[in-house]
Amino acid sequence: MKTGDMVKVYPHGSPGQAAEGKVLIVSGNQKAVTVGFEEKPPFAIVRDIMAISPRDDMITMFLYRYEIGPWVEMVGGGHYEIEGQA
16 A cells, blocks of 8 residues: 555445545555545544544545554544555
């Protein structure tokens, strides 16, 4: 995964709620990523708070992960999967 890639993001175990986003930032160790969405994703609910990025006017998610397992949203703590687009 690299900056500029288009990805599908969805809550862990719920691929039917996938939303397309753009990778905005990837950490050097590939364990933290910021994904931006043009529109509110279907999984954006109150308990999984997301921040609005004033510079891009996008909805952004800040996620991290350990070696294995789902990505964890830094603000709300929800678990997500990120898949690359073909």
